[in-house]
Amino acid sequence: MDSQSPLKLPVIDFTKPELKPGIPEWDLAKGQVQQALQHYGCFEALFDKIPLEIREAVFGAMEELFDLPLHIKSRNVSEIPYHGYIGQHPKIPLFESIGFDDADVIEKAEAQTRTFWPQGNPSFSKTIQSFTKQLTELDQMIRRMILESFQVEKYVDEHMDSTGYLLKAWLNGRLKATYHRVMMSGDKPRYSLGLFTVPKAGYMIKAPEELVDEAHPLLYNPFDYAQFLGFYFSNEGRYQSGLKAYCGVQH
Numbered sequence: 001m002d003s004q005s006p007l008k009l010p011v012i013d014f015t016k017p018e019l020k021p022g023i024p025e026w027d028l029a030k031g032q033v034q035q036a037l038q039h040y041g042c043f044e045a046l047f048d049k050i051p052l053e054i055r056e057a058v059f060g061a062m063e064e065l066f067d068l069p070l071h072i073k074s075r076n077v078s079e080i081p082y083h084g085y086i087g088q089h090p091k092i093p094l095f096e097s098i099g100f101d102d103a104d105v106i107e108k109a110e111a112q113t114r115t116f117w118p119q120g121n122p123s124f125s126k127t128i129q130s131f132t133k134q135l136t137e138l139d140q141m142i143r144r145m146i147l148e149s150f151q152v153e154k155y156v157d158e159h160m161d162s163t164g165y166l167l168k169a170w171l172n173g174r175l176k177a178t179y180h181r182v183m184m185s186g187d188k189p190r191y192s193l194g195l196f197t198v199p200k201a202g203y204m205i206k207a208p209e210e211l212v213d214e215a216h217p218l219l220y221n222p223f224d225y226a227q228f229l230g231f232y233f234s235n236e237g238r239y240q241s242g243l244k245a246y247c248g249v250q251h
Helices: 024-039 052-066 106-116 124-150 153-162 224-233 241-246
Strands: 011-013 044-046 085-089 092-098
Touching: 011 024, 024 124, 052 092, 052 124, 106 124, 124 153, 224 241
Parallel strands: 011 044
Antiparallel strands: 085 092
């Protein structure tokens, strides 16, 4: 990116009331989503269903969480890479992250909250759950639009239930996986939230047969998400091109 014209991402409006399949507003947004993902790999979404007080409260909750002593934050452990507590790394000494699984389910949010506050912290867990539940609604709406764009909407239920963010493999390379990089300046803490859709344990990610043909030969063999992550963050996978090295099909 040169210094003359900074990249401006497309802005897509999801604030229309009753935005659902079959109406013109849905088809318009769906076309914009497909164009944005094919050209940029991402876009800015306008979404107004999260009240301002919850938006403000969730950043307060994050500050409360990361202000806890290190020995308490370190209780958050997971066998899956990047799902537990990450921090105190010599190469990125100021970076910390904490993963919450199924945060949109209040019982799961409350259970994981007790990892940090054994007596519970109802305000914290409710804030995290409320915010995540609304974002999940947006996530599912966008994923349905993507599947409709490639005429594979019959897999919507399976996709909502099981398939993760590895759309590049599931769509047989029709969308690219965008690299994520954050550049910072100044001396104030930066808090951010990411919503990641993760496949259920044991689910094999594979491209539907409708998306494999002579013009689009199969790019990736079926794979298990957790096993892929184990490879990707291993010494063997760290220096290779990730997905292609793990399960790419040789042509």
